[in-house]
Amino acid sequence: MLASSTLDALIKPSRMAFTLLLLHAAVLPLAPLANAAAQEPYSPNVGTAPDRQVYFGDTHVHTGLSADAGGSGTRLMPEDAYRFARGEEVLSNTGQPVKLRRPYDFFMITDHSDGMGLISDLLEGTSNVMADPKGKRYHEDFNAGGQQAADAMFRLIAEFSQGKTPEALLYQPGVPAYRRVWERLVAAAEEFDDPGRFTTFIAYEWTSLVKGNNLHRNVIFRDDADKALEVVPFTTTPPIGSRNPRDLWSWMAAYEKDTGGDVTAIPHNGNLSNGMMFPLRDDFDSGKELDAAYAKSRMTWERIYEVTQFKGDGEAHPLLSPDDEFADFETWDFGNLDASQAKTPAMLPSEYARSGLLRGLQLQQTLGINPYQFGFQGATDTHTGLSTADEDNFFSKFTTTEPSATRTVHPGKSNPDLGIEGFTGWMYNAAGVTAVWAEQNSRTAIFDAMERRETYATTGPRIALRFFGGWSFEAGDASIPDLARKGYELGVPMGSELGAAGAKAPSFIISALRDPIGANLDRIQVVKGWVTAEGEAKEQVYNVAWSDGRELDADGKLPGVGNTVDLSVPTWSNSIGAAELSTVWRDPDFDAAQAAFYYVRVLEIPTPRWTAYDAVRFGVEAPEGVTLITQERAYSSPIWYTP
Template structure:
């Protein structure tokens, strides 16, 4: 299943597939017919892949600063562009490779208040809760940790003092927003390192995670015309409908452009991909207005991050042997309500995509037509996603001998929800764009020409359309993919009754592990029963393997040596690709397809900690991983 060196050249020289939506009407002429002698002239599609983090918190966020993070936006940007910095716990830290793009997304509610609480600003000390918090945080140790937990809980339950909850109208709130804008603009270096102005809208209803990162396409001139939206009434709201209204008003009044990315449905207890309006008494079914608004403002969803992988769950995808990956399913965000099986379909990307098809059949609009991204959600200002360079989520989980066994959160009855070892060293968003600028990268995200990885920088292309079986032998793979169909994030059109072809290709991270396999995941609505269904197909793989009688491909094996720890690239393949035709296609059925690329096993960050600190990990601690990438889906809608 290996493919030619010419294809490798294509990946390095040409980049990957474009999305049809960005191409001018005469693209076929400029790409295929009557083009200049130079095959590289007048290209009308994106050629480059860029990697970045869309979810970063600094000491300006209450839960980060309250936990000991002292690094600020400028520190985060310096680190992300490749400089060595000193971590919050005094350790030197540096990336192996800088990011291409980056954004700080500090919580909008109480933005910057934690720095005033710790420093003892007069307005804080004049408030009873503020004075108590100031004293506790400055006492350090366990008292400071309890103060942080109490502060987060009071935000979650709506009992925090208004003096601590900086909001629009408070001069300090506007000042902090201005500082965030200034930092992003100072470090924005188009073509080299692109920064975005952004924030996190942190809706947390009864502990259920409904957070969204709001990303602005424009620069400071537009960003200064508004203040970030919050969740605190009467100015803000926790209802996503109100966020969508704010986004519309932002664009109408400023002429700017924005989008939102939801994350951690696994901590929402079924609310992120709900089938009903959880904000209305009686929980009526979702309506078309909601579906249209969500489809417009949320083109991407965060499939993987530090607090668990969100692609699939083994309870829902029982035939998928790779579904149980970095699974967090203990309950909601603040561990006040344990998880039940009934909640799971409203929490994971694959089940969300399936629910989107069902809602499309009912409402005529798919509210869950989202592409794939991934990010860190770091609260240390350090996006260190490599397993051998992982600096945790909070300062308590920066490298130390105790971090793996640290109790992350407990239920009220004392049961442990999770330990520190459960955190996941993920992830990255990859976009296919024409250049490394705010405009080009934002537009790629908006049209869903993006994919998420759990950390490595593998190159992935995914097209759907009409392709010959020898396409993988061609040098001009991107042109073939584009001219024959649509790439990730697009809508598939096929000739009446004909099964679609999918062209998929991946090249390993140049400094990473070989690839185990490429899979295509299909979801659809059964024409006979009306039920949503899913299936995972192995379409390309490394090594001399073939499917067994059960249709399953044997494991690739493992070269991991936990005593070092290390691995060798003597199994798997450096690149994989194929043209696959859906053998079960029914032209009358709504469907989606996405590619999942899986690496060979490698040591997890817990394995590096065990060797570094001489720690014997508990028997249930995961020590190896199979990193992966998820592409944005391609959707098929019947003509009728």
């Protein structure tokens, strides 16, 4: 070992030299590179805006503050729902520990506009509630819990749907409990908002029901508490509120004018609207033809649409799209929300997203404005406070169908007199999730992405999906590392409109990357809709990219990808499918004279459905007819072409 004096002798000259070098650098600036001023910056990111990243969230969540949730046993409050969504472990309403595999990036609690404050008073048995015979009965039933409380919940929904709620239970603005609950919801959103990590939004669900037909909208604020607390939610019961969406849009316009704020509305999945979600005539004005004012208001205030959620998938219906082999997915078509009216085939075109988009093109021909020019998003509509869209971690819609050995056969709403069998617990769909492409994880950036419709829906998996349309994309553009930059420079992203027609048909850059901890991809499809000069709606589904070297048949159909699901575990294998699929696709049937829309549907390989996990975990046989295997998917917002 060297002595300390020897080390000092060796180190001292080096210290002196280093000191002189630093002094020299301080007084003599570095020589500039030759011709640097005339050269482009070496860094390709100089002067550019931040790249848009994909963020995942839920826009439709109810806690125990919603009357139908709290009445049926939900005791988790907004604070619990936020903690769960950002990744913390909580106890469910039935006392089961539950945690997400991955936290959400953003989150919106949308407790119902009507009846805010009612459920706490019903449970407590306040004097005004107990003085009303129905209020007293609800107090007793809800406190009894279990199926008795669930039955009371459906009874409460039915009375509200038909406009028969007792006056004492019509909690509206002006009732002290109403304002208190709104202030609590706003305060919770402010408390848990953590920009860059976990973004929360002030929101509520406008609870319009027209004789049981579901016209709900989730109202989302871009703003903070200072503006949101200048108002209380718009309700649906006259004279203060209204069930007419036009009146909601007027309320939104007044809010923005009076506060300088910004607000948007997201229509609920329309499969329980019984033909009222995408009307051709005004159901609130004697069936008159829709006018340009309606079209302009709707396309202004409702920029995106909830295409999938727990109560079924709403992209397409097999009767409307008989040539689409994937149209019959998690289909709910038995009736309206309270089972007071059976479904008829004539109602279907006004309930599903694809047919709604087609109706928008038809109305544009006569009105000059497309009222149904909406992007896609997904949500859960959970009423447990637990947003669980993963098949192996599904806590269902209501507390009564949280995990148990019997929940697959748990009865839901039915109406034997009308031949409506309704649904049972296994029919709930573990979906969905909203993805947005935004510059950062913040209220302003995510809200702005929703307003420009740069969003897409998934049924749960976090698939990364890009979709750009333009007139000059070439075949190799899908394989370059910065395909998104090319997409923005030479085209438009999902949710946008194509400019004037080019010399040839439009082309589209499409790229899909599987969920990093999920299943491989089966295929990418482009769904095109258009309207002829005579106003006839048409659609076509194109297979544009797929895995495993399969070949299209003469009709453009693609053989199935296969199935590796083992129901005994259950599990699956990524030995089939592809981790990534991409392509540049040009419309082979383009007609520059016809208005059209295009959107992308991405399918995963088959995987176990939540019912398969239940069968194994609880050691029970799945009843006959219960679906055990699913093909998860993603839906991009459309790109529109208008001549």
